[in-house]
Amino acid sequence: MDEETAYCPGLMVIGDEILSGRRADAHLPHVIGRLRERGLTLAWARFVGDDAEALIGQFTQTLAEGRPVLCFGGIGSTPDDRTRQALARAAGVALDRHPDAVREIESRFGAQAWPIRVLMADWPQGSTMVPNPVNRIPGFHFRGHFALPGFPELAWPMLEWVLEHHFPPCRPPEILRCLRIEGVAESLVVLPMRRVAERFPQVRLASLPRLGSDAHILLSVRGRGVIVESAFESLCAELTGAGMAWRSCPDG
Known part of the structure; x- marks a missing residue:
């Protein structure tokens, strides 16, 4: 990845509720502002529904592009949460239950983590954890894609960790x-x-x-x-x- 690509991530906001207007997106202006403060710029923004094939198609493109992508939404445990599965399908890998994620979820919910909440620890094989300082249900990083919750209250503190640990140091603003x-x-x-x-x-x-x-x-x-x-x-x-x-x- 060249330097300019590393400084210019994409943004993907996932969920039928955004496309239908039942929820208004807040991620785009927030991400633009936080990137600008670090001397980064947004390469593109896409709004995608929960359709599995549409998600797979989008992730197939973004994986081939090789650009960092900030993904918000679709990582919960309900049937309409398909980000984890679609990203794994697009990459041609299996879903693995990540032990660090299981520990985080168990530390939050104890025995009530099973059998449903631990589904949120099933990530594309080879993923690493993005910690969640709010409720300890983590997101994940897979091949340059950072999968974060759709709720800003959870996602934005996690975004700060992503920017600090996975992006180049701040450079002079535009x-x-x-x-x-x-x-x-x-x-x-x-x-x-x-x-x-x-x-x-x-x-x-x-x-x-x-x-x-x-x-x-x-x-x-x-x-x-x-x-x-x-x-x-x-x-x-x-x-x-x-x-x-x-x-x-x-x-x-």
């Missing part, structure tokens, strides 16, 4: 520079943006137009280090040279 243009068609900024992108491939340029009574275009340059300022100055010069008036804005 720098974002933005400007605003009014009274210009978006097609006119395409060539200036392309020229800057060709000169500064290390940064990302984006255009965000807005229609209506407050019609304008927000252009942004995002990246790390002094190269961002150089690229932004180049973009400003391109726009000025093309006769476009612009003004800086704080954050887009």
Whole structure:
């Protein structure tokens, strides 16, 4: 895995209740914020239901990609919890009852851990434990996939452990520079943006137009280090040279 891939995990939120609207997702904004604080960025986000074949298909893709994936939901013991089984099927491995997970669950529930709660210790063969400081029912790590509960109260403390133990040390956060243009068609900024992108491939340029009574275009340059300022100055010069008036804005 190259460094940039390691710094850019994917996010998968699992559960029919999210797709039906019975529950609102809270993981996406939280994960984006926590990653940003560590200088990490989210590569993609997917919302998947509880259908077994759909989950297997998604995990087949993500296992092949080799990118870290933060998975929320579907690791309980009820029949609709299929994350463990689908990930094992996609990888072509069996489910194994992990002894460390059994000990954690037994320490929480004693004899009442059997025969149902210990099902949550059945993980894809080769998994390692993600500890749960709230109720001691752990999640697991398997081939770059971190399977966490769907409940934020449980999942987010576990996410902190994952970030600390499985991701690179914090790096400088991204720098974002933005400007605003009014009274210009978006097609006119395409060539200036392309020229800057060709000169500064290390940064990302984006255009965000807005229609209506407050019609304008927000252009942004995002990246790390002094190269961002150089690229932004180049973009400003391109726009000025093309006769476009612009003004800086704080954050887009």
